[in-house]
Amino acid sequence: MTITHPPKPGTAHWIYAHPRRGSLNDRLFQAGTEELAIRYDVATSDLNAQGFDPVLGERDLGDLAAKPGNIAVLAGEAYAENQLPADIRAEQAKIAAAELVVVQFPLWWYGMPAILKGWFDRVLTAGFAYGDDDPEHGVPRRYGDGGLTGRRALVVVTAGDDAGTLGPRGISGDLESLLFPLTHGILWYVGIETLDLHVVHDADTLDAAAVDHEIARLRKRLHTVGTETPIRFRRLRDGDYRETRALRADLYPGRTDLGIHVVPAPRDPDPAPR
Amino acid sequence: MTITHPPKPGTAHWIYAHPRRGSLNDRLFQAGTEELAIRYDVATSDLNAQGFDPVLGERDLGDLAAKPGNIAVLAGEAYAENQLPADIRAEQAKIAAAELVVVQFPLWWYGMPAILKGWFDRVLTAGFAYGDDDPEHGVPRRYGDGGLTGRRALVVVTAGDDAGTLGPRGISGDLESLLFPLTHGILWYVGIETLDLHVVHDADTLDAAAVDHEIARLRKRLHTVGTETPIRFRRLRDGDYRETRALRADLYPGRTDLGIHVVPAPRDPDPAPR
Numbered sequence: 001m002t003i004t005h006p007p008k009p010g011t012a013h014w015i016y017a018h019p020r021r022g023s024l025n026d027r028l029f030q031a032g033t034e035e036l037a038i039r040y041d042v043a044t045s046d047l048n049a050q051g052f053d054p055v056l057g058e059r060d061l062g063d064l065a066a067k068p069g070n071i072a073v074l075a076g077e078a079y080a081e082n083q084l085p086a087d088i089r090a091e092q093a094k095i096a097a098a099e100l101v102v103v104q105f106p107l108w109w110y111g112m113p114a115i116l117k118g119w120f121d122r123v124l125t126a127g128f129a130y131g132d133d134d135p136e137h138g139v140p141r142r143y144g145d146g147g148l149t150g151r152r153a154l155v156v157v158t159a160g161d162d163a164g165t166l167g168p169r170g171i172s173g174d175l176e177s178l179l180f181p182l183t184h185g186i187l188w189y190v191g192i193e194t195l196d197l198h199v200v201h202d203a204d205t206l207d208a209a210a211v212d213h214e215i216a217r218l219r220k221r222l223h224t225v226g227t228e229t230p231i232r233f234r235r236l237r238d239g240d241y242r243e244t245r246a247l248r249a250d251l252y253p254g255r256t257d258l259g260i261h262v263v264p265a266p267r268d269p270d271p272a273p274r
Numbered sequence: 275m276t277i278t279h280p281p282k283p284g285t286a287h288w289i290y291a292h293p294r295r296g297s298l299n300d301r302l303f304q305a306g307t308e309e310l311a312i313r314y315d316v317a318t319s320d321l322n323a324q325g326f327d328p329v330l331g332e333r334d335l336g337d338l339a340a341k342p343g344n345i346a347v348l349a350g351e352a353y354a355e356n357q358l359p360a361d362i363r364a365e366q367a368k369i370a371a372a373e374l375v376v377v378q379f380p381l382w383w384y385g386m387p388a389i390l391k392g393w394f395d396r397v398l399t400a401g402f403a404y405g406d407d408d409p410e411h412g413v414p415r416r417y418g419d420g421g422l423t424g425r426r427a428l429v430v431v432t433a434g435d436d437a438g439t440l441g442p443r444g445i446s447g448d449l450e451s452l453l454f455p456l457t458h459g460i461l462w463y464v465g466i467e468t469l470d471l472h473v474v475h476d477a478d479t480l481d482a483a484a485v486d487h488e489i490a491r492l493r494k495r496l497h498t499v500g501t502e503t504p505i506r507f508r509r510l511r512d513g514d515y516r517e518t519r520a521l522r523a524d525l526y527p528g529r530t531d532l533g534i535h536v537v538p539a540p541r542d543p544d545p546a547p548r
Contacts, residue, residue, distance in 0.1 A: 019331040020345055054328060054388035057293040070478050071294055072382075072434075108346075109394050110459030111385060114328035118388025143445060160346075164518035168530045171417060171510060171519045173454055177532055181452050185384030204344050236445060244438035245445045256442045257531035258451055 003191075004128075004147035005096040012040035013098035017105040017116035019048040024203055024211060025106055025158055028218055032102070032156070035219040039226070043094040047115045052087070054118020060085060076126025084125065091123045095148065100225060101192060103182070104156040106203065110178050120186050124148075129190040142189050144235030149191030154225050155183060156218065158203035166201065175199060180258045184233055193230035232263040278402075278421035279370040286314035287372035291379040291390035293322040298477055298485060299380055299432055302492055306376070306430070309493040313500070317368040321389045326361070328392020334359060350400025358399065365397045369422065374499060375466060377456070378430040380477065384452050394460050403464040416463050418509030423465030428499050429457065430492065432477035440475065449473060454532045458507055467504035506537040 014033050018025035029046070036042050045052070056075070058065040062083025064074045078084050084092075095101060105116050124130070130146040141147070159166055159175070166175040175197060176183075183194045198221050200206075200214050234240045234247075240263075242248055252260040288307050292299035303320070310316050319326070330349070332339040336357025338348045352358050358366075369375060379390050398404070404420040415421070433440055433449070440449045449471060450457075457468045472495050474480075474488050508514045508521075514537075516522055526534040 019329070022342060023345075048329070048331060054392070055293070055322070056382070056387065057322060068296060071297075073478070108330070109391070109398070109463075110455035111391060113330065114388040114392025114395050117383070117385060117391050118328070120383050121388050124383070162519070164520050167520060169521040169534060171508075171515050171521070171535070172459060173532050173535070174530065177451060178455055178459070180447055181384035181455075185446065185452070189383075204347070234445075241445050245436070246438050246441060247443040247445070255531075256448065256533070257529075258447050259530070260443060261445070261447070 003150050007099035007151055008041075008097045009099055010040055011097045012036055012042045012100040012102065013045070013094045014042055014102040014104065015045045015047070015095075015116070015119065016102075017047045017113045017119075024200070024206065024214070025104065027211065027215060028156065028158070028200070029104060031215045032104070032218050032222060035222045036100075036102070040100060043098065045091060045094060045119070047119060050087075052115055052119060054115045054121065056118065056121040060088065060122060072126060075122075076128075076131060079125045079127040088122055088125075091119065092125075092128055095123070095151075096128075099151055101151055101153040101187075102156060103153060103187075105158075107157050107159040107161075107175075107178075110172060112182065124186065124190055139237045141191075142236060144188060144191060144233065145237060146190030146192075151192045152225070152230055153183075153187050153192050153194045154198060154221075155179065155194060156198045156200075158200040160204040161201065163199075163201045166199075177258050183231065184258075184261060188233045193233075195225060195228050195230050234261055234263055277424045281373035281425055282315075282371045283373055284314055285371045286310055286316045286374040286376065287319070287368045288316055288376040288378065289319045289321070289369075289390070289393065290376075291321045291387045291393075298474070298480065298488070299378065301485065301489060302430065302432070302474070303378060305489045306378070306492050306496060309496045310374075310376070314374060317372065319365060319368060319393070321393060324361075326389055326393060328389045328395065330392065330395040334362065334396060346400060349396075350402075350405060353399040353401040362396055362399075365393065366399075366402055369397065369425075370402075373425055375425055375427040375461075376430060377427060377461075379432075381431050381433040381435075381449075381452075384446060386456065398460065398464055413511045415465075416510060418462060418465060418507065419511060420464030420466075425466045426499070426504055427457075427461050427466050427468045428472060428495075429453065429468060430472045430474075432474040434478040435475065437473075437475045440473075451532050457505065458532075458535060462507045467507075469499060469502050469504050506539075508535055508537055 016029045033042050033044060061074050062078045064078050105112050128147055130142045161172055164170055165172045168174050187194050240248055247260055290303045307316050307318060335348050336352045338352050379386050402421055404416045435446055438444055439446045442448050461468050514522055521534055
């Protein structure tokens with residue numbers, strides 16, 4: 001396991017995206033960061049409050065903006081030459097220090113609000129978060145071994161839909177699949193393991209007692225984030241994928257759902273007789 | 275089929291998100307809009323060039339910003355009271371007029387760039403794009419019958435990954451699943467049918483001849499957008515979903531992939547003997 005940025009033990013980074021003070025998300029954020037601060041040094045990114053600009057563009061490139069070429073490649077060069085804007089470098093420092101990352105947002109149009117998506121677009125540059133070759137294994141450093149390896153993440157998401165609508169075979173798609181681009185495509189890509197999602201359903205219609213219950217439930221969940229078993233996505237370098245980057249035909253034959261990218265739970269090595 | 279905003283025949287709206295002039299996406303955008311203009315009146319939203327602000331926030335609410343409550347609900351009220359910002363009303367007018375919508379972007383972190391995600395966050399408000407009850411069928415107007423029913427969309431996406439990586443069982447997840455939140459969660463939700471994705475793979479490493487080929491391929495694709503059969507996602511009101519909003523147990527029993535939300539292709543009613 002090659003780590004580019006070793007995390008500082010006992011340090012957390014809570015990335016939060018909701019525009020309204022007094023909202024359910026605001027209350028969860030206030031209570032959650034308070035609870036987490038009992039066990040961790042907590043840095044926060046309150047993106048709306050900070051006025052974070054989520055649009056990756058020429059100003060991310062410093063002097064390199066004059067060069068032609070792919071913007072993601074140039075942003076990696078800007079990182080290497082320390083030309084990224086100061087706000088981006090500050091965000092990189094927060095996540096680089098953290099061993100625990102919390103990502104909290106309301107589900108808008110079945111994904112992240114733009115301000116949060118753009119945080120990843122701008123902050124997780126090449127060089128910083130992914131892209132070096134791993135000389136030991138001969139594969140690119142991504143999917144389980146990026147620049148942020150050695151961290152775990154908790155995704156806290158509120159949704160107006162109920163659990164059936166967002167559950168297996170639900171009309172909106174199951175939430176694990178809808179957020180696969182975040183949990184696998186972003187977090188796992190750069191080496192961060194994610195825990196099971198922390199979901200608040202029916203978020204627009206909770207009464208006061210239900211909100212209190214959800215706050216208590218989040219506080220309780222935060223007690224176990226250090227000891228839970230993360231989702232075991234497959235590592236690129238473990239040989240589960242063929243040269244084409246498709247999953248080996250003998251693993252989950254015939255299946256095409258996104259769940260095939262999770263390693264099956266280990267069988268009990270010595271099962272009790274039934 | 276209840277239509278809130280009848281489209282104007284022969285009108286298209288091309289929504290485009292890429293920050294760099296001279297990029298592959300820029301060339302596809304220039305050629306594509308030129309080609310489409312032969313058959314359609316084409317309005318464009320060049321989001322980076324316009325400096326579009328993708329962050330849904332208090333300023334979207336007009337006088338309603340002083341009210342507590344859910345921001346999506348309040349944005350719907352702001353729409354009804356004609357208090358949305360002028361730039362949002364202009365975008366709504368463009369998509370409301372179009373019978374064909376093109377959405378073009380580079381795949382960043384396995385999803386849309388923030389500036390495009392935020393276009394949907396801000397423009398597709400309640401009242402305008404979804405949310406009225408359908409008195410005839412007794413279900414909410416969403417998933418096949420929103421405020422923008424009667425339109426079709428072509429999603430044009432460039433990806434650095436190759437076709438295997440983004441194909442069925444590919445390590446990054448198949449692109450149809452990764453973009454399900456866009457094609458189904460956004461477009462179909464508000465009533466817009468989508469055509470098969472138009473994908474440019476290996477987008478960061480194409481040589482000049484390959485770029486020319488991709489430009490020609492897009493021009494050719496645009497000849498058929500009016501006659502292709504769209505993806506047949508299931509309509510909420512057609513009875514395929516139970517009260518829980520989970521797909522009926524007799525439809526694709528046992529499957530949990532997102533493909534279950536597509537109606538199976540009709541069988542040939544009178545198949546020829548083999």
